[in-house]
Amino acid sequence: MLRGRLALVLVFIGGTIFVADLLGLAKIPPVWSLSITVTILTLGVLISLLRTARPQAEPVAEARSDPGATA
Numbered sequence: 001m002l003r004g005r006l007a008l009v010l011v012f013i014g015g016t017i018f019v020a021d022l023l024g025l026a027k028i029p030p031v032w033s034l035s036i037t038v039t040i041l042t043l044g045v046l047i048s049l050l051r052t053a054r055p056q057a058e059p060v061a062e063a064r065s066d067p068g069a070t071a
Contacts (some may be wrong), residue, residue: 013033030056
């Protein structure tokens with residue numbers, strides 16, 4: 001998932017250059033560009049961490065023998 005987000009960042013950066021040229025802007029405001037880039041990367045890292053997080057194994061309860069129980 002992280003690779004996909006990194007690819008998305010590259011597409012975004014290339015897209016901003018293309019859109020800026022298309023609209024005749026000198027450049028996209030750096031605050032917008034940086035905030036979108038950081039958001040994409042943060043989401044990518046969080047999703048990657050959540051997908052690879054392994055739940056800790058719960059301790060197995062020891063079977064207690066109950067002399068009065070029937071199987």
